[in-house]
Amino acid sequence: MAENAPRRQPTLDEVAECAGVSRSVASRALNNAPHVSRAKRAAVERAVRQLGYVPNSTARALATRQTGAAALVVSGEDPSIFADPFFAQVIVGASGALEEADLHLMLCLAASDRGRKRVGELLRSKGADGVMLMALREDDPLIRMAEEAEMPVVFGGRPVGPAPRWYVDVDNVGGAREATEYLVSRGRTRVAAICGRLDTEAGRARYRGYRDGLLAAGLDPFPPQEGDFTEPSGAAAMAVLLTKHPDLDGVFAANDNMAAGALRTLREAGRPVPADVAVIGFDDLAVARIADPPLTTVHQPITAFGREMARMLVALVNGQDPTPLILPTRLVTRSSA
Amino acid sequence: MAENAPRRQPTLDEVAECAGVSRSVASRALNNAPHVSRAKRAAVERAVRQLGYVPNSTARALATRQTGAAALVVSGEDPSIFADPFFAQVIVGASGALEEADLHLMLCLAASDRGRKRVGELLRSKGADGVMLMALREDDPLIRMAEEAEMPVVFGGRPVGPAPRWYVDVDNVGGAREATEYLVSRGRTRVAAICGRLDTEAGRARYRGYRDGLLAAGLDPFPPQEGDFTEPSGAAAMAVLLTKHPDLDGVFAANDNMAAGALRTLREAGRPVPADVAVIGFDDLAVARIADPPLTTVHQPITAFGREMARMLVALVNGQDPTPLILPTRLVTRSSA
DNA sequence: GCTTCCAATGGGAGCGCTCCCAGTACTCAC
DNA sequence: GTGAGTACTGGGAGCGCTCCCATTGGAAGC
Numbered sequence: 038m039a040e041n042a043p044r045r046q047p048t049l050d051e052v053a054e055c056a057g058v059s060r061s062v063a064s065r066a067l068n069n070a071p072h073v074s075r076a077k078r079a080a081v082e083r084a085v086r087q088l089g090y091v092p093n094s095t096a097r098a099l100a101t102r103q104t105g106a107a108a109l110v111v112s113g114e115d116p117s118i119f120a121d122p123f124f125a126q127v128i129v130g131a132s133g134a135l136e137e138a139d140l141h142l143m144l145c146l147a148a149s150d151r152g153r154k155r156v157g158e159l160l161r162s163k164g165a166d167g168v169m170l171m172a173l174r175e176d177d178p179l180i181r182m183a184e185e186a187e188m189p190v191v192f193g194g195r196p197v198g199p200a201p202r203w204y205v206d207v208d209n210v211g212g213a214r215e216a217t218e219y220l221v222s223r224g225r226t227r228v229a230a231i232c233g234r235l236d237t238e239a240g241r242a243r244y245r246g247y248r249d250g251l252l253a254a255g256l257d258p259f260p261p262q263e264g265d266f267t268e269p270s271g272a273a274a275m276a277v278l279l280t281k282h283p284d285l286d287g288v289f290a291a292n293d294n295m296a297a298g299a300l301r302t303l304r305e306a307g308r309p310v311p312a313d314v315a316v317i318g319f320d321d322l323a324v325a326r327i328a329d330p331p332l333t334t335v336h337q338p339i340t341a342f343g344r345e346m347a348r349m350l351v352a353l354v355n356g357q358d359p360t361p362l363i364l365p366t367r368l369v370t371r372s373s374a
Numbered sequence: 375m376a377e378n379a380p381r382r383q384p385t386l387d388e389v390a391e392c393a394g395v396s397r398s399v400a401s402r403a404l405n406n407a408p409h410v411s412r413a414k415r416a417a418v419e420r421a422v423r424q425l426g427y428v429p430n431s432t433a434r435a436l437a438t439r440q441t442g443a444a445a446l447v448v449s450g451e452d453p454s455i456f457a458d459p460f461f462a463q464v465i466v467g468a469s470g471a472l473e474e475a476d477l478h479l480m481l482c483l484a485a486s487d488r489g490r491k492r493v494g495e496l497l498r499s500k501g502a503d504g505v506m507l508m509a510l511r512e513d514d515p516l517i518r519m520a521e522e523a524e525m526p527v528v529f530g531g532r533p534v535g536p537a538p539r540w541y542v543d544v545d546n547v548g549g550a551r552e553a554t555e556y557l558v559s560r561g562r563t564r565v566a567a568i569c570g571r572l573d574t575e576a577g578r579a580r581y582r583g584y585r586d587g588l589l590a591a592g593l594d595p596f597p598p599q600e601g602d603f604t605e606p607s608g609a610a611a612m613a614v615l616l617t618k619h620p621d622l623d624g625v626f627a628a629n630d631n632m633a634a635g636a637l638r639t640l641r642e643a644g645r646p647v648p649a650d651v652a653v654i655g656f657d658d659l660a661v662a663r664i665a666d667p668p669l670t671t672v673h674q675p676i677t678a679f680g681r682e683m684a685r686m687l688v689a690l691v692n693g694q695d696p697t698p699l700i701l702p703t704r705l706v707t708r709s710s711a
Numbered sequence: 712g713c714t715t716c717c718a719a720t721g722g723g724a725g726c727g728c729t730c731c732c733a734g735t736a737c738t739c740a741c
Numbered sequence: 742g743t744g745a746g747t748a749c750t751g752g753g754a755g756c757g758c759t760c761c762c763a764t765t766g767g768a769a770g771c
Contacts, residue, residue: 046500048757048758049758053721058720059721059722060721060758061720061722061723061759062719062720062721064758064759064760065719065720068759071718071719072718072720073718073719074718077719091495091499092499092757092758093499093500094499094500094501095432095436095441095501095756095758096756096757096758096759097758098432098726098758099430099433099727099756099757099759100726100758100760101758101759101760104432105501106480116466116469117466119462119469120459120462120463120466120660122457122459125456125458125459125461125462128481129453129454129456129457129483132456132483136486136489136492141480142481143443143478143479144479145469146465146466146469149473151473152473155476155478158428159431159478161383161428162428162430162431163383163430163431163432164432268660268663323457324660324664326605327638327661327665328664328666329641329666385726385727386728386729390751395750395751396750396752397727397729397751398730398750398752399749399751401729401730402729405729407730408748408749409750410749411748411749411750429728430727430728432726432728433726433729434727434728434729435728435756436727436728436729436758437730437755438728438730438756
């Protein structure tokens with residue numbers, strides 16, 4: 038009669054019985070722990086194979102107080118922020134590093150009150166062993182949540198305000214400065230900036246780098262023309278700049294999406310790039326290569342960024358105390374500047 | 375002395391004690407179950423607030439045999455497949471639907487033997503309540519794993535071979551056919567195809583649609599020029615086509631990435647688009663709008679695709695038996711054709 | 712031959728929650 | 742006043758695993 042019952046997954050007890058050992062021995066054998074004789078170890082392995090046993094991860098999690106999962110939280114005011122290919126690359130890197138540590142990846146788009154509330158509960162209910170936080174804005178409620186969670190937290194990109202204990206970031210200031218200096222070195226003197234959201238640290242830092250670069254060359258920085266890191270916002274910002282400063286001859290955009298938008302606006306306005314206006318981006322996403330003309334841009338190692346963030350979290354979960362990391366950028370010259 | 379101990383999260387027992395009720399009553403109150411007096415319900419709520427109690431999700435999962443998580447598995451031979459912005463949009467949709475059902479999202483890039491093995495273990499160890507499978511190739515080992523997992527499985531896009539019981543797909547044949555017919559209606563008579571991987575159902579179906587469209591118009595289909603859905607592969611395929619069939623006047627690319635690549639090759643070859651060669655894509659990703667000229671393409675509702683996939687899985691998890699779903703496509707005309 | 716020591720063993724107590732079920736108290740109809 | 746019915750209540754048995762610890766038996770040392 039049990040024959041037709043929906044066959045449950047076998048349990049450790051059944052494996053132990055089948056192997057003629059106690060549950061303890063079976064458990065130790067399974068976890069490659071010492072104090073198991075060769076013979077019994079073999080017997081357990083046989084039983085595992087015979088019964089098709091796989092340990093129940095939930096039960097294990099309860100007993101060990103470790104879930105075997107890490108959460109990657111992407112903040113934002115609406116989920117479409119995640120459509121930026123930047124995040125996909127981060128995930129590729131993070132996923133690889135987590136795989137090495139045998140952790141699963143939980144992805145949380147915290148882009149609504151509901152979403153943020155769920156993240157809070159995930160953290161407080163010990164639903165993951167640690168968290169990676171990205172795309173935080175100034176006074177982001179997630180910052181508090183993370184602090185209150187008694188759980189390792191790694192910031193992917195410093196938040197606005199005091200630097201957290203553990204983070205991975207990119208040299209935003211340096212990269213932006215290098216880009217601007219490059220523009221200047223190519224003879225541009227009226228270089229405007231399409232900057233990213235100024236309620237993010239990346240947005241601010243890149244504008245600072247731009248400003249530093251111009252000041253160092255004795256040129257006047259333009260006031261920030263703010264976009265939100267999307268292509269349309271870049272196109273719009275470029276249009277405004279063209280009206281306000283028709284004589285500009287260079288543009289630093291705080292990311293490639295906005296640079297692509299700027300390119301579009303310039304094309305529509307009949308301002309040839311780079312002959313008339315030089316454009317430079319930031320990120321070195323696929324769009325930089327596809328754009329017409331191909332974008333000169335500040336490359337940042339996005340996959341490495343994700344990887345290092347995950348590695349830092351793994352270290353934290355293992356009780357270590359890693360140090361913050363700032364990844365270098367590098368200028369990639371193509372045709373737009 | 376307990377004062378200085380690292381304060382553990384309070385447990386249900388402590389909440390119960392603090393509220394002066396039994397654990398059972400506290401549990402019922404927490405889950406809004408019946409058979410709890412107003413007074414005790416209030417007492418429990420007060421205790422919860424006072425102690426800052428949050429139920430431990432692992433313990434709950436063990437007791438209920440439900441993890442509260444759904445896995446999204448992206449197959450592929452290397453993780454970079456995930457860099458395709460297509461997946462990000464799917465995730466936005468899926469994430470929203472899962473949020474409604476209060477499920478968390480586990481993301482698995484099964485792009486190595488190790489990765490696939492981990493997915494297998496996730497499924498068999500009951501690490502999630504259900505799975506969504508995407509980007510499967512012919513004879514993909516994940517198909518078997520999914521079958522063997524005693525867990526709801528939804529396919530995002532039919533796999534090559536017999537249709538699974540539950541899937542969400544897009545009308546690939548119809549969309550490709552409409553695109554091709556559009557090209558023909560605009561007077562193109564020598565229309566080539568840059569098709570996607572032919573070991574995926576989407577790749578095959580779109581080629582079929584292309585072929586059907588040409589045959590219906592009494593024109594000869596070109597043999598498939600295969601790419602792998604990436605921009606460089608599209609550029610390469612276009613180069614080959616240009617050599618083999620210099621007289622072509624239209625190209626149907628099986629996705630926007632490859633269409634963008636084709637555009638690049640055509641530009642470099644000095645073949646104006648669409649004057650000389652008309653190009654049409656598939657997906658309607660951001661790149662289609664950014665491309666120069668902006669791509670005419672087959673729009674598919676990607677976010678809805680993700681959402682419906684997740685909803686189907688939720689229905690399955692709730693014991694319902696949803697029916698497969700095929701989403702419509704729609705031609706979006708811009709300038710490339 | 713008798714301690715000493717240690718690898719191997721298995722019983723049992725959790726981990727923190729849900730849920731069955733027996734028991735209690737109370738209302739209401741007759 | 743009695744019995745049936747009903748809304749609460751809390752004890753206890755799991756869910757499937759890990760891990761502490763007391764126990765055992767054989768090898769090693771004298």
